[in-house]
Amino acid sequence: MSLFDGYNFEDEILTTARTEQFSKLFCEVEHCREDEQKQKIEEMNGLIDEMNKEEFKSVFTEKLFDTIDKMIEEKKLSLESAILLLKHVGYCKVLKKIFLYSFDDSSLSKRMREMMIDENEKKKEINEKIITDHCECYLYLKDRTISRLPYACVTCLLKDALKKDETEEAQKEVEMALLALGNIGYWEMKRELYLNEITEIIKYHQEHQNLTQLAYQSAWQFLMNRFSNDKSLEEVIVNELHFAREATKALEDLSKSVDWKKKEEGKGEREVKEVLVIERWINDIFCFLYSNTLWNEEIAGLLYSIVQVFQASRDNYPDARCRCLYSLRSAVEKRKVKIDDLLKSGAIGIFLEEMKQSTLINFSIVQSLSLLSKISERLKEKKDDEKEEEERKAMKRKIFEKLEEEGCEDCIESFHKMFFFSMENIMMLCY
Template sequence: MNEIVDEMNYNEFKSIITTELFDKMDKMIEERKLSMKNAILLLKHAGYCRVIKNIWLSGFQESSLNRSFEKMIVEEEQKKEEKNEKLMIDLCECYISLRSGFPPELLSICVPCLLKIALKKEENEEIQKEVEIALMALRNVSDYHYVEQELYLNKITEIIQYHQEHRNLTRVAYQSAWQFLMNKFYWDKSLEEVIANELHFTREAARELEELMKCVDWKKNEDKLKEMEEKNLLERWLETVNIYFGKCQLRNEERAVLIESIVQVYRVAKDNHREICEECIRLLKTVSYNTTVEIEDLLKSGAVNIALGEIVRFDFMKTSVEDWIFGGYVLIQYVEDYFVHC
């Protein structure tokens, strides 16, 4: 069944992984026709695929299986002795990766549980996969969901810093760790200093973008590239970088390197992969509106040239100004200011 889930495209996944399926599984577990062990194996894999393929799914949280899992998680947490730690981890991974919204009381249980797994530092393949699954589930805790800082900050900081020193995480796991932390940035501006100066996000993101650019086969056409893991991971990094430039107002010399990396992604993708180009355009628009970005960085990186090029190719009949000009007017204003004052 896991192999079938792997091969599903977006529409197939949404049409098959439904409330009715989860309700049926719940009934089968209750009637002992399906073991909890086998159910968890399937659900963990479905949740992992759902998150990595970025599929919006509401079927689980509307199901009786969701209510059963919530009850088991709370009951297991309330046990004073003989807690089944393995069951708790499995329940939390399934629950977090399959839902799109979370009650605060369940998040306060599941987030520390999954971070505890993600803190494992052994570098064998089995442990790396456990860590990856836990962090992939955590990245599903979006910016809509508030989590108390004391429940996550020290642990996620340790996970990221340890990887920066030892490179123990998979690429997917590392991006997921950053996405989880960046999602919390929406709620907590005090994270700005940690993200920018303690964890050096801009340096790390630039390095990841540059490495992923080398892994993607840019000669493939857009359709063949769509399912490629490295391409999807590169797009997720661009989304994470967009949050950073949209929220972080600290001046940082490392930003220039990151802006140059975004421009490089645009240039290697521009001939065949308009979807990635558009993501870069939207991101550079966010960069242009960030008041702490230096004019020199926009000029040296080539961002202004991209803006002018997009304005030249702009089709007023087919495309929205918002998508194509990425703040081109703002960039032109920056250039004018630069020459006036220099």
């Protein structure tokens, strides 16, 4: 009796040439020797690379993950072969920005979690390879919040990420480890567990440029997730590791390689990946601006880079565009961010442009109105210090002149009629 009796692929899978071929190969795997299994899985991985989001989600259902679990249990699929498949599925899931809650509820998720914990709690020496493999698969595939993760997972992943070998194979291993670390989320952990290692990884790259763009961004994402719960990291992030400078450089370098005028579906794999990394950097920037209380010229330069990405992505990349607006909103809400820097970077200008471009209420309009309202609140606050009060008045005049220059008074008036309370502050700029 076949393991797949009762598993009707046609009922679940969006039928295309790719998904049909994947289903055929998957059904053949249980009848193969291990070396043949790996060959078929390599073919399956090639098909996964080509799948669009709809095909991907239709294939990787809870039922399929449960079937993989059963195949492992009944020794019809070797653990090594399963890891080869699952790592690639998870890696592609992250790159394609796919939420796949089907794994979270599967028996395979439970198996992988138990194996990580069991291996970690054994009295004998920990098998780092097993923990690393399981942790990478688990962190790539899981979408719900992780409530508990064995410390050994972080230790093993950091150990892999610290490798200095610059061969293509070693770089891939480092990228996989850092991508998994970046996907841990906001789970709290003690600084002694990770800070020296992640600082070494980031500093070594700054000197030797040994990481891929995705790997370097993932290292920062892991650190930014820790920053959300540990504000004492601020000095390290701002003044020792220079996040703002590094993020600015990354955005500039990546943007040069992207043809922003061409829509995403018309791009090659390399360009799509670079846009993904840009969007991930902007998420880190949002986290940084939200949590950070320090301010310096490097951060002022970062604002300009966000504006440049926003303007470039405006027509064809709505995800990147929205992320830029969220980050700029985070900057405006921070009292340490100087309004003059927002003006010089072009941030205020793009809020005004968004307001002028539509009479309909949409995400960009609401964000722009909210941002201008926050700026207005800050400019209304009179200062006790005479010099600071003069600066406040001068800045208010500058903003008013910008409104006049862009011809936004009528636009503000029209939105004021629809959103009286939220617009009240902005109206103050005109008087």
